Amino acid sequence: MAAVLPVESSERPVAGHARWVRLTHWILAASVLTLAFSGFEILMVHPRLYWGKTGNDLTPAILELPVSRNYRHGGWAPPVTFDRGSTPVVSAARTYDIFNQNSWGRSLHFLAAWFLLLAGLAYLAAGFLGGHVWRDLLPRPRELAPRVLWQDLAAHLRLPMRPAAGGPPYGVLQKLSYAVVVLLALPLMVVTGLAMSPAVTAAYPGLMDLFGGSQSARTIHFFAFAALMLFLLVHVAMVALSGFRRQLRAMTIGG
Amino acid sequence: MTGQSRLVLSRRQLVTGLASAGGLLVAGCSSRELPPTYGNVLRMGDLVTYRAFRTLLPAGALVREYARGDITSSPAVGTSDPADPHQGLYSAERGPLFDQLRTGAFGDWRLRVEGRVAKPREFSLAELMALPSRTQITKHTCEEGWSAIAEWRGVPLRAVLEAAGILPTARFVNFFAFDETAEGLDMIDALHPQTILAYGMNGRELPLAHGAPLRLRVETQLGYKSVKFLERIVVKDEFDDLGKIGSLQNGWAWYVGI
Structure with a gap:
């Protein structure tokens, strides 16, 4: 296995981040911040999360977030019953003028999503083909030993933190967090996002089944967002604590 | 090939x-x-x-259709009673007319189909119901973030356009409501087999809150494209942003397949 992977490649940069990593890092960073901002606006319009195919104000939510005046607004006309079967379905008109800035919120979200998608695909293509993912992001089996993980965690909790050079080689927790973000969380954001689209799911209905329905996909989209925001917080803190100026220089002008 | x-x-x-x-x-x-x-x-x-x-995306892919047991409750939002002058979307021109038509149980209501068609004409509800109907249980996805499954019964838009002799140069179909809303579709969504003009919902006639007597259902886009309270359909060769009552000039995306 190791023989086919360019682990000991002689093309390995001396230090710092490769130029394409720096470029895609900042395009992705700007996209993620824009997506988080516009996505939160979209969440504020309907701060209720569901599990399954559908969900709305007249059906039970699994989580309601107090993030706008739309939270439990209660402005509904008395419901009219359609069907008096075992589970009656109703309709009700909304009498409350909700917060809704989705006109720009949604368009900004998808504009940023195009940049995320294109920069992300470029990153993954270069990362897998050029060896960056195998070499720098995926931990070696021996690094996953509990003792090694524990040592790395303890090193992160001691202050002042040891100054670090910008760029690989990374510690095992660094590898794991970067790998989870670029190989799992960001692709999951894109795919759960697409699983909410009526046009995309018309062509690929399996996307809905993959997550147990479009509303489940929306809920997963929210929790993956929350996880990414937690990563962002820790990431920026680590950059600040391990030599802010040097780290920033390494990810911008390089070296 | x-x-x-x-x-x-x-x-x-x-x-x-x-x-x-x-x-x-x-x-x-x-x-x-x-x-x-x-x-x-x-x-x-x-x-x-x-x-x-x-x-x-492949054109004409059908959205998933559900079973009767999957039908859920459906909020009625985004539109208001077109006859109520206190509502934000009230049309001073068409509101009173809608009030009259509703009083007469929509017996005098007519859907005008005009623009780039060989035979501009009007359809009564009875005439629309006499055309081949389609019943579909589909998911309504609102831009706000919620969704609902309902059964819709109506006539495929394609059948109505063909009955009016849509011209081969036509590229867009625009829909005008009795309130101050209007939307447009390209021919891919207009001729889509699940794009229907619905007069029935969940086994009964279309309720007022859901756009009586006739509403558009565009299953491949978000809910706000499915214009309620239809008054008029205008076929065009060119794009029309529909001015102050269209989504574009109000800051909303025109195509919302996502």
């Missing part, structure tokens, strides 16, 4: 798509076959999405 010519075609489509997207990002839209961007970066993004979806 050989593999090679298919490759050439797809490459040409790709180049055309990229060139037009690039050109549009720089210069704004001058084509009368595409929604305008007004030089607004958000509308440019909408246009890239529209072009990409039309290029990458």
Whole structure:
């Protein structure tokens, strides 16, 4: 296995981040911040999360977030019953003028999503083909030993933190967090996002089944967002604590 | 078609798509076959999405249809009683007319179909119901974030357009309501088999809150494209932003397949 992977490649940069990593890092960073901002606006319009195919104000939510005046607004006309079967379905008109800035919120979200998608695909293509993912992001089996993980965690909790050079080689927790973000969380954001689209799911209905329905996909989209925001917080803190100026220089002008 | 010519075609489509997207990002839209961007970066993004979806997604794919047991409760939002002058979307011109028609149980209601059709004409509800009907249990996805499954019964828009003799040059179909709303579709969504003019919901006639007597159902886009309280359908060769009552000038995306 190791023989086919360019682990000991002689093309390995001396230090710092490769130029394409720096470029895609900042395009992705700007996209993620824009997506988080516009996505939160979209969440504020309907701060209720569901599990399954559908969900709305007249059906039970699994989580309601107090993030706008739309939270439990209660402005509904008395419901009219359609069907008096075992589970009656109703309709009700909304009498409350909700917060809704989705006109720009949604368009900004998808504009940023195009940049995320294109920069992300470029990153993954270069990362897998050029060896960056195998070499720098995926931990070696021996690094996953509990003792090694524990040592790395303890090193992160001691202050002042040891100054670090910008760029690989990374510690095992660094590898794991970067790998989870670029190989799992960001692709999951894109795919759960697409699983909410009526046009995309018309062509690929399996996307809905993959997550147990479009509303489940929306809920997963929210929790993956929350996880990414937690990563962002820790990431920026680590950059600040391990030599802010040097780290920033390494990810911008390089070296 | 050989593999090679298919490759050439797809490459040409790709180049055309990229060139037009690039050109549009720089210069704004001058084509009368595409929604305008007004030089607004958000509308440019909408246009890239529209072009990409039309290029990458197979046209005419059917949305999933559900079983009766999957039907859920349905909020009625985004529109108001077209006859109520205190509502924000009230039309001083058409509101009183709607009030009259509703009093007469929509017996005098007519749907006008005009523009680029060989035989501009009006349809009564009875005439629409006499055309072949389609019943579908589908998911309504609102831009706000919620969704609902309901059963819709109506006439495929395609049948109505064909009955009026839609001209081969037609590229867009615009829908005008009795309140101050209007929306437009391209021919891919207009002729889609699940795009219907619905007069029934969940086994009964369409309730007022859901757009009686007739509403559009566009299952491949978000809910706000499915215009309620239909008054008029206008077929066009060129894109029309529908002015102050269209989604574009109010800051909303025209194509919302996502």
